[in-house]
Amino acid sequence: MSSPAIILINPQLGENIGMCARAMFNCGLTDLRIVNPRDGWPSEKAVSASAGALENGVVATLYHSTAEAVADCTTILATTARPRDMVKEIFTPREAARKLRADTKSAILFGAERSGLVNEDIAIATGVITIPLNPGFTSLNIAQAVLLVSYEWFTAGDATAPAQLVTGESGIASAKEIAELVGRMETEMDAGGFFRSPELRPTLVRNLQSLFARTRMTSQEASTFHGIISALIGLRRK
């Protein structure tokens, strides 16, 4: 499987082309195809706006027609909000990502900044991508559209690891360490006169245990807590 081509049709500003290159490269895409850019190609403004993407990874190729640009592709998805009386299957970027990953060579079409894709370009597409957005404010710039579609492609390939707790060099405290910490707190609270109502003691200790357990503190943090307790009771001991 090769990664999909991003095809910009009649883009206007070189700066926008550069920002599209940056966004796609953020997501590991490198095949950029440019059809009839208004301000010409190559473009210094594009290179500058790409923040290194056009110099270090993205390969940009110039084409004179959409048909030429998609010639080697089998799945071709047009990004547009409006299906314009054409019978096309509509995908969210997330659904599209799975489709794109299933094909050997695919392309995603993006229209000009203000006008979007014309009907002739949408007709070439095998399907349509519509990005779900706030219905009251759908104005998305072209680099942001490229980013969202590329991001979905990238994350679809990632057997995303579940949320992780980064603990540095110290491991998560064991249940024994937590029990010792809670036990010590109970002892010292007792000595400090905390349990004026003895019947509340079991509930309080259980709540404290529950709080520390769900915190998933590290051994280092448990040790810090012991130090804090020692400091707080310090003068009492002297």
Add this chain to the structure above:
Amino acid sequence: MSSPAIILINPQLGENIGMCARAMFNCGLTDLRIVNPRDGWPSEKAVSASAGALENGVVATLYHSTAEAVADCTTILATTARPRDMVKEIFTPREAARKLRADTKSAILFGAERSGLVNEDIAIATGVITIPLNPGFTSLNIAQAVLLVSYEWFTAGDATAPAQLVTGESGIASAKEIAELVGRMETEMDAGGFFRSPELRPTLVRNLQSLFARTRMTSQEASTFHGIISALIGLRRK
């Protein structure tokens, strides 16, 4: 459930603030909080770059510190690639979206354009969002980071409700309550002679802040902790 606040800490260019406002409003978010913007506020450049978002939906509020900006929030997620020796749970934007939707008031922190978030801001967070990107090219502009995180929040809207923290009658303690608890502990630890090496104080306080932030303790538990501190220092006071 109210939608999360987007908090920009020390943003530089008004134009970038405007583009962040545009990106968040594309995804239905309207609560923008700006902490000490370098070029001042309000900003004409921001309004222009927001493409109507700041005039038609997004409410921007100025704050003088991160602590003030997050005071009413219970889930606070910091966007950063580097956890920097702090114990925090790391989420993808997609996992974060479910977490954010489970809370009544949450916030997402974004650092300055080039430097990102400082350790003190990350310490306030209850967790971290790291956006999965091409490891060879992770340079993402701030508006694009805001877009991806907001987009995941928006598209998670129809997903099944995630696991929730059952808190009983007491709500999750706000950032302000946590700050007060940490502040009191610092004061009492100081009085107890905890900070024998003054240069260790900022790290210790930050770690303590970080620990309590990720615990998501309830107001009731915070109050219990105040009682415990009082008991531990009891004889010192008498």
